[in-house]
Amino acid sequence: xxxxxxxxxxxxxxxxxxxxxxxxxxxxxxxxxxxxxxxxxxxxxxxxxxxxxxxxxxxxxxxxxxxxxxxxxxxxxxxxxxxxxxxxxxxxxxxxxxxxxxxxxxxxxxxxxxxxxxxxxxxxxxxxxxxxxxxxxxxxxxxxxxxxxxxxxxxxxxxxxxxxxxxxxxxxxxxxxxxxxxxxxxxxxxxxxxxxxxxx
Numbered sequence: 494x495x496x497x498x499x500x501x502x503x504x505x506x507x508x509x510x511x512x513x514x515x516x517x518x519x520x521x522x523x524x525x526x527x528x529x530x531x532x533x534x535x536x537x538x539x540x541x542x543x544x545x546x547x548x549x550x551x552x553x554x555x556x557x558x559x560x561x562x563x564x565x566x567x568x569x570x571x572x573x574x575x576x577x578x579x580x581x582x583x584x585x586x587x588x589x590x591x592x593x594x595x596x597x598x599x600x601x602x603x604x605x606x607x608x609x610x611x612x613x614x615x616x617x618x619x620x621x622x623x624x625x626x627x628x629x630x631x632x633x634x635x636x637x638x639x640x641x642x643x644x645x646x647x648x649x650x651x652x653x654x655x656x657x658x659x660x661x662x663x664x665x666x667x668x669x670x671x672x673x674x675x676x677x678x679x680x681x682x683x684x685x686x687x688x689x690x691x692x693x
Contacts, residue, residue, distance in 0.1 A: 499552055502539060504528055510542060511535045544588040550577075558582060559589050601639060602661040608632055610671045611639065611659055613680065615647055628655045632662075633673070649679040656683050 507518040509530035521529035526539040540546045548555055558571055562582070572579045610633040618625045628651045629641040640658035644651040663670065674680040 499526070502526060502528075507539070509533065509535065510537055544585070544592045548585070555585060559585060562586050597638075597640070601637070602658055604661065604663070606632060606637070606639075606662040608659070608663050608670045609634060610673065612673045613652070613655060613659075614675055615651070615677065617647070626651060628652060630655045630659050647677070649682060652677070652679040652683050656680075 502520050502523065504518045504520055507528045509516050509518060509528075509532065512530055512532050512535075516530050516532040518528045518530055521527040521536045527536050528539065529536045538546060540548075544559075545552065545555060554575065554577075558575065558577070561571055562568075562585075568579055568582060571577070571582055611630055612633050613628065613630045615626050615628040618627060623645065625643055625645055626647040627641060627643050628647075630639040631637065632639055639662050640655050642651055642654035644654075659670075672680065672684060
């Protein structure tokens with residue numbers, strides 16, 4: 494549980510959510526873990542803008558539950574082990590997923606990634622009475638996850654959703670990109686219709 498312990502507050506890394514100008518931030522309360530903006534005098538929680546904002550559970554429990562979910566632990570097992578309502582656990586998962594998507598948009602899909610080599614693949618997941626397909630793209634050398642999409646059909650549209658985000662990550666810079674795929678015929682069709690220099 495030590496890896497999920499509260500870290501010391503670092504005002505130099507905090508940014509006021511209310512000011513649009515450069516500002517200095519100081520610690521307002523160590524007990525409540527709140528900062529104060531020296532420009533507008535507003536106080537704000539250290540967890541503002543994160544999936545942990547306004548959660549009443551201890552950080553260690555929330556982080557452990559999210560870590561278990563991300564590694565495939567069944568929801569029923571978490572509910573039994575921690576005695577937490579399944580709707581609460583599902584809410585944490587949705588909040589964490591939405592936050593991760595915003596971070597992915599802000600830092601990955603912003604025309605700044607040197608791709609060089611991308612690995613794209615799909616896998617199927619068996620659901621009750623049907624099958625779903627998950628398509629993902631990974632930047633090989635830094636092992637950076639670029640994007641993923643889910644569909645009930647393994648088709649050109651599923652591949653297009655993922656490779657369009659790969660294009661956003663590379664931006665307008667002309668760069669040759671080697672795309673490693675499993676032979677699914679939709680990949681060459683989508684890649685050839687792309688507007689950047691990409692090789693499959």
